Amino acid sequence: xxxxxxxxxxxxxxxxxxxxxxxxxxxxxxxxxxxxxxxxxxxxxxxxxxxxxxxxxxxxxxxxxxxxxxxxxxxxxxxxxxxxxxxxxxxxxxxxxxxxxxxxxxxxxxxxxxxxxxxxxxxxxxxxxxxxxxxxxxxxxxxxxxxxxxxxxxxxxxxxxxxxxxxxxxxxxxxxxxxxxxxxxxxxxxxxxxxxxxxxxxxxxxxxxxxxxxxxxxxxxxxxxxxxxxxxxxxxxxxxxxxxxxxx
Amino acid sequence: xxxxxxxxxxxxxxxxxxxxxxxxxxxxxxxxxxxxxxxxxxxxxxxxxxxxxxxxxxxxxxxxxxxxxxxxxxxxxxxxxxxxxxxxxxxxxxxxxxxxxxxxxxxxxxxxxxxxxxxxxxxxxxxxxxxxxxxxxxxxxxxxxxxxxxxxxxxxxxxxxxxxxxxxxxxxxxxxxxxxxxxxxxxxxxxxxxxxxxxxxxxxxxxxxxxxxxxxxxxxxxxxxxxxxxxxxxxxxxxxxxxxxxxxxxxxxxxxxxxxxxxxxxxxxxxxxxxxxxxxxxxxxxxxxxxxxxxxxxxxxxxxxxxx
Numbered sequence: 002x003x004x005x006x007x008x009x010x011x012x013x014x015x016x017x018x019x020x021x022x023x024x025x026x027x028x029x030x031x032x033x034x035x036x037x038x039x040x041x042x043x044x045x046x047x048x049x050x051x052x053x054x055x056x057x058x059x060x061x062x063x064x065x066x067x068x069x070x071x072x073x074x075x076x077x078x079x080x081x082x083x084x085x086x087x088x089x090x091x092x093x094x095x096x097x098x099x100x101x102x103x104x105x106x107x108x109x110x111x112x113x114x115x116x117x118x119x120x121x122x123x124x125x126x127x128x129x130x131x132x133x134x135x136x137x138x139x140x141x142x143x144x145x146x147x148x149x150x151x152x153x154x155x156x157x158x159x160x161x162x163x164x165x166x167x168x169x170x171x172x173x174x175x176x177x178x179x180x181x182x183x184x185x186x187x188x189x190x191x192x193x194x195x196x197x198x199x200x201x202x203x204x205x206x207x208x209x210x211x212x213x214x215x216x217x218x219x220x221x222x223x224x225x226x227x228x229x230x231x232x233x234x235x236x237x238x239x240x241x242x243x244x245x246x247x248x249x
Numbered sequence: 250x251x252x253x254x255x256x257x258x259x260x261x262x263x264x265x266x267x268x269x270x271x272x273x274x275x276x277x278x279x280x281x282x283x284x285x286x287x288x289x290x291x292x293x294x295x296x297x298x299x300x301x302x303x304x305x306x307x308x309x310x311x312x313x314x315x316x317x318x319x320x321x322x323x324x325x326x327x328x329x330x331x332x333x334x335x336x337x338x339x340x341x342x343x344x345x346x347x348x349x350x351x352x353x354x355x356x357x358x359x360x361x362x363x364x365x366x367x368x369x370x371x372x373x374x375x376x377x378x379x380x381x382x383x384x385x386x387x388x389x390x391x392x393x394x395x396x397x398x399x400x401x402x403x404x405x406x407x408x409x410x411x412x413x414x415x416x417x418x419x420x421x422x423x424x425x426x427x428x429x430x431x432x433x434x435x436x437x438x439x440x441x442x443x444x445x446x447x448x449x450x451x452x453x454x455x456x457x458x459x460x461x462x463x464x465x466x467x468x469x470x471x472x473x474x475x476x477x478x479x480x481x482x483x484x485x486x487x488x489x490x491x492x493x494x495x496x497x498x499x500x501x502x503x504x505x506x507x508x509x510x511x512x513x514x515x516x517x518x519x520x521x522x523x524x525x526x527x528x529x530x531x532x533x534x535x536x537x538x539x540x541x542x543x544x545x546x547x548x549x550x551x552x553x554x555x556x557x
Contacts, residue, residue: 023429082458090423090451090462168426170458171449177426180452184427186332 007189008196024177026197032173033201036092036164040099041157048104049149052111056145057137065112069105077102077163085170095167102163103156110152114145143218150216154209161202165194175201294507297334297343298326301454302542303391303476303532307347307500307523309546311516317556318515326542331356335503339378344507345516350386351496353503364493366390370501377503384502384513387520389528391476392498393433394487395422401469402486409489413444416469420446423462424472425454433495434472441494446470455479476525478533500528515555522553 011017018026055065077098084094118141126140168176175194182191294315298308305326312322325343328334335356337343350369354361357376363369366386373383395410402408405416413420428434429448438444451459455473460483463471473480473487475498480487500523502516531549534540550556 082453085458086461089465090449090458090467168450169452171423171451171462177450180450181426181429184425184452185430186330 004189004192008192011189011193012196024181029173029175029177030197030201032167033161033164033175033198036095036099036167036172036174037157037161037205040096040103040160040164041153043096044100044103044107044156045153047100048107049111052108052149053115053137053142055108056112056115057133057141062112065108069108072101073105075101078166078169081166081169090170090172092167092172094170095164095172098166099160099163103160106156106159107149107152110149110155111145114148114152115141117148118144146217147213150209150213154206154213157205157209158202161205162198165198293321293323294345294512295323295325295343297328297337297346299331299334299346299348300327300329302535303474303528304347306531306535306542306545306549307528309542310519310523310549311345311347311502313543313546313550314515314519314555315512317550318511320512320515338381338503338505341505341507345502345504347500348503349391349498350501351392351498353383353501355496364496366497366499369497373501380505381503382505384504384508385517385520386499386501387523387528388499389476389523389525390497390499391474391528393424393472393495394475394480395438395470395490396463396473396480396485396487397470398463399484399486407488408486409491410438410442410444410494411491413438413442413488418469420444420470421449421468422446422470422472423449423451423459423468425452426450428472437494441492476528476532478529478536481529482533482537518555519550519553522549522555527553 016022055061080098080101081094084097088094123136123140126136164174165176165179167174168180175197178194179191182188182194296308296312298305308326312324315322334343334346338346350366354363354369354373354376361372363372370386397407407413407416422428422435435446435448438446449462449468451462453459455471455477459471459473460479462468464483475487504513527549531545534545
């Protein structure tokens with residue numbers, strides 16, 4: 002028996018899935034998912050409007066880039082311990098530290114999405130008489146959506162993996178198996194916890210790719226590089242403006 | 250578009266298979282074991298320590314006392330868990346480490362019936378691998394305790410684990426995750442004392458988070474090591490264990506043949522001076538005053554008259 006086959010045995014043992022187990026796998030997965038979704042929603046509420054504001058006005062970009070860059074370097078375990086000492090054991094401290102972890106990705110996704118919009122498109126929108134609000138909601142948000150969702154995707158991945166740390170202060174989640182396994186030299190159990198996190202991460206990736214297909218407007222998707230590559234390049238040259246401006 | 254999707258799936262598949270192969274390759278060797286660090290040169294005593302500040306202070310005290318006695322010492326501190334350093338000791342990569350008697354015995358004999366310190370030390374020599382021996386232990390012990398706040402102890406008149414059955418409120422224990430399965434953990438509380446408690450797994454081994462949880466009432470009982478200065482600092486009460494459910498953990502050095510009788514004599518002198526209060530005081534200097542192990546060990550040895 003090696004660790005890997007013991008891990009498989011652990012994962013497929015019905016007793017570990019039953020509610021009578023000390024750590025029923027469905028309950029721990031539920032906790033892990035709940036922490037991930039809760040942190041993601043809080044992150045989105047904070048970071049998306051802020052990112053849109055920065056992207057639309059261009060104000061505060063330098064500060065946002067340096068602060069979020071710095072926040073990326075914060076070790077989550079340290080933040081978690083510090084917060085738990087301040088506000089006590091419970092789910093508050095882990096959720097806040099996961100939000101701190103996820104904000105940089107979502108913020109960057111939001112403002113770089115806006116920045117990726119061709120300035121001429123925005124000028125054109127302004128020229129046809131759109132208000133600033135209309136430009137934001139009808140031009141910049143739809144066109145910047147792919148990058149924003151990309152940011153949310155990477156934030157989700159980071160949270161779902163890091164949410165194992167919730168078990169460090171007794172909040173459960175899949176980290177329970179990892180800490181219990183390490184404490185008892187039961188490495189196959191620790192590995193089983195890790196495998197479950199990986200599976201969860203892959204499932205969330207798939208969900209996000211489906212969401213991305215559903216929410217990105219057809220017109221925006223048509224303009225993305227993957228579809229232009231798939232389409233015939235020659236026909237595009239014919240359709241495109243014959244007047245080359247020389248700087249493109 | 251379609252081919253791009255397929256390509257991604259293929260990559261995922263390759264990664265998954267690669268991971269399986271890599272994991273299978275792990276086999277049953279210890280994944281936490283670090284690579285070989287090479288055997289210490291002849292005449293030098295390599296001293297190890299656990300990745301636990303208090304253990305490192307004791308190891309440092311041994312090291313300084315041996316240096317004072319003319320031995321050459323190689324410090325290989327912060328090795329980590331028993332499953333890592335005991336094999337290194339057996340293979341000669343380290344020659345000496347301060348360990349804790351009860352856990353040391355349980356590591357080699359999980360089904361041991363010894364519960365008192367004397368029985369444990371009687372049982373130890375026969376279970377140690379060939380070439381290893383234990384030296385005389387210290388009176389200082391650093392063992393798990395069920396610790397409560399003074400207020401809790403007064404309210405329910407609880408000073409011992411056998412008093413706990415009188416408490417009608419639900420009990421939660423703050424301790425490391427493995428407390429859920431250990432014989433002196435939640436299962437032992439039930440079988441030895443008839444007390445039902447649930448576990449709040451806090452992974453800092455009785456550190457500041459566990460102490461904070463005990464103080465703010467998140468947990469009513471906490472597993473705090475008996476040599477931890479926070480017990481005294483917070484006026485906590487460690488519950489007595491009349492049934493010896495928790496194994497004693499006196500500090501006991503494990504040594505190989507490189508530690509000759511002269512070296513053993515020096516180490517045993519250090520152990521004789523290391524009382525429970527001296528150990529707690531040393532730990533407090535580390536936790537509260539942030540002094541280094543070397544400074545604390547030196548002051549202790551000077552105070553004990555072992556070095557000048």
